[in-house]
Amino acid sequence: MSERDPAEPGAAPDPAPATESTTTPEPTAEVAPGADPAEPATTATEPAVAAAVSEETTPMTTAPAPPAPPTATPAASSGSGGGNRAPLYIAILVIAALGAYLLLTQGGTGGETAASASASAEASVTEEPSVEPTAEPTEAPTPSPTADACAAENLQAVTLGRLTVGTDNPAFPPYFSIREGGNTPPWEDLGYTGDPTTGEGFESAVAYAVATQMGFATDDVSWVVVPFANSIAPGNKSYDFVINQVSYSAERANAVDLSEGYYDLNQGVVALVDNPAAQAKSLADLKPFKFGAQVGTTSYTAIEEVIAPDQETQVYDSNTAAIAALVAKQIDAIVVDLPTADFIANAGVEIESGLSTVVGQFSGVTGEPERFSLALGKGNPITPCVDKAVIALREDGTLAELASKWLPFQDGVPVLQ
Numbered sequence: 001m002s003e004r005d006p007a008e009p010g011a012a013p014d015p016a017p018a019t020e021s022t023t024t025p026e027p028t029a030e031v032a033p034g035a036d037p038a039e040p041a042t043t044a045t046e047p048a049v050a051a052a053v054s055e056e057t058t059p060m061t062t063a064p065a066p067p068a069p070p071t072a073t074p075a076a077s078s079g080s081g082g083g084n085r086a087p088l089y090i091a092i093l094v095i096a097a098l099g100a101y102l103l104l105t106q107g108g109t110g111g112e113t114a115a116s117a118s119a120s121a122e123a124s125v126t127e128e129p130s131v132e133p134t135a136e137p138t139e140a141p142t143p144s145p146t147a148d149a150c151a152a153e154n155l156q157a158v159t160l161g162r163l164t165v166g167t168d169n170p171a172f173p174p175y176f177s178i179r180e181g182g183n184t185p186p187w188e189d190l191g192y193t194g195d196p197t198t199g200e201g202f203e204s205a206v207a208y209a210v211a212t213q214m215g216f217a218t219d220d221v222s223w224v225v226v227p228f229a230n231s232i233a234p235g236n237k238s239y240d241f242v243i244n245q246v247s248y249s250a251e252r253a254n255a256v257d258l259s260e261g262y263y264d265l266n267q268g269v270v271a272l273v274d275n276p277a278a279q280a281k282s283l284a285d286l287k288p289f290k291f292g293a294q295v296g297t298t299s300y301t302a303i304e305e306v307i308a309p310d311q312e313t314q315v316y317d318s319n320t321a322a323i324a325a326l327v328a329k330q331i332d333a334i335v336v337d338l339p340t341a342d343f344i345a346n347a348g349v350e351i352e353s354g355l356s357t358v359v360g361q362f363s364g365v366t367g368e369p370e371r372f373s374l375a376l377g378k379g380n381p382i383t384p385c386v387d388k389a390v391i392a393l394r395e396d397g398t399l400a401e402l403a404s405k406w407l408p409f410q411d412g413v414p415v416l417q
Helices: 045-057 085-126 202-213 250-255 298-307 319-327 338-347 383-395 398-406
Strands: 163-167 221-225 256-258 263-265 267-272 291-294 314-316 333-337 356-362 370-372 375-377
Touching (some): 291 298, 383 398
Antiparallel strands (some): 267 356
16 A cells, blocks of 8 residues: 655545445456455456456467556555546556457467468469470480571581681692692692692682582681591591592491592502503503502502502502602502592602603492592581582582583593403
8 A cells, every 4th residue: 555645746635534444456467465365356347357358368368368467556545546546457457458359369360461471482382383384495406407407507517607628738739729829828838739728629619619509608618637547537526527539438438427429530540651550551460560559548448459469558648658659669650549640640749740641540449430528527417418518519510510620631541440
């Protein structure tokens, strides 16, 4: 029980002593200090409030009960002073109960909202998409030899938008012509060797014709040095195709792709005019002599299997080395493809013109004229496109016209049988 200071302004005068009346303890969640815990409650409205609070909070059994409002120690007083505070405390309890109810119901709504959001998120993950998803990108398949796939801009060349062509070095006429003023590096300039970049000479002209047919401009063609043995060896290639008098054979076709033929030809025999081999009129007449040829060529195979000489065939790294051996009279004759034979004999490559001759020509191993093919890496996706270009050049007469211009001699060479 608290007392007011009589001197406090506005304090009510103390009531006169009267007969002690029964005071009703104010509703509280705990017994206030100084109050009798056994004292019964006499206020009629307290059970109703308790019932109201119980009715409001009972459904929310899972939520923690709101903290009880702070209570003051009830003052047992007579008259209106203590009696007037009871409604105030009741009102506080009612407000607290309503606040707890609203808090709990809002919490429930928030929980339902969170649960709904979680369910929506889960549904967005597990629900089937309304639009068919785009398939995962896969490696582009090798294009078929259609017009679009063979267009220069779509061609799977070594360098996009360019055509890289290989040939041996030095490059010989009549396949590659000498550049006036000297060959450009890296092409050897021996005074009689050619430069592939001129577009002059049979194979240089064919290469540029194929490039044009495939949609490449002249400036989009690059040339690289490829030794002959490398052009027919298996493995990855740093060029798109080689043009280097590569004759077709089934064995070579197992290692590399060989295109449609761009020129049909025979093998030719070259000897010095003062060597008895120059007088041969048949293949049998050639058997006693010693021959030489470049390693890996069909010329070497033709010596071994068609001529079948009595002496061991000499093998050289290049035609230049074989020619040098002929000039030095280390061998009696060499075998090369017929256009090369004509050039050696009539242009005087390291042999003074008139000192050598083309003894004759023969069909080679198969009994049929050989064909020159462009050589590509095995399984190269551009092979069908190259074939298509070569066929088109054959059908429109371009190949025959180039052969007539650069290789006009073959009909005048005797055939050895």
